[in-house]
Amino acid sequence: MTVCNWKRWLVCGLYTVGITLCSLLPSKSMTSMLGGLNLPLSDKIVHFGMYGILAILVMWAMGAVVITRFSGGTVFSGCFVYGTLMEALQMLFLPGDRYFSWGDMVANGLGACAGLMVFSLLIRVRRWREEGD
Numbered sequence: 001m002t003v004c005n006w007k008r009w010l011v012c013g014l015y016t017v018g019i020t021l022c023s024l025l026p027s028k029s030m031t032s033m034l035g036g037l038n039l040p041l042s043d044k045i046v047h048f049g050m051y052g053i054l055a056i057l058v059m060w061a062m063g064a065v066v067i068t069r070f071s072g073g074t075v076f077s078g079c080f081v082y083g084t085l086m087e088a089l090q091m092l093f094l095p096g097d098r099y100f101s102w103g104d105m106v107a108n109g110l111g112a113c114a115g116l117m118v119f120s121l122l123i124r125v126r127r128w129r130e131e132g133d
Helices: 003-024 027-033 042-062 069-093 102-132
Strands: none
Touching: 003 042, 003 069, 042 069, 042 102, 069 102
16 A cells, blocks of 8 residues: 555545544534534435545545446445444434434435545546646
8 A cells, every 4th residue: 555545544534533423422512513503404414425525535545546336336335334333323322312313324325426426527527637638
């Protein structure tokens, strides 16, 4: 593994730790961090965004120059399983405060899919720019 890849995986790992902390903090802590923001579906939007960024970071850390069925499927599956684990841990360790939510899992999965699409688009734009030079 090159130094560049090592740094990329470190960024990805730190981001994952951040998701873990946000997922397992009591809900009062999260509400105060967001400044009391309580918009309809704001929780789902946050889940969508966090897992979209996670998928992009993992593909970037892998050094992917194209998304194959295998790499895309692996990254999607990894993000989805990780999100499911976070939901289960909320249910186990924060009963009465945080709970398992199917809606959150759907938002996580859709976010990961969107992240893969954005990454694919970014790869195409980069390739298009390089060909134009």
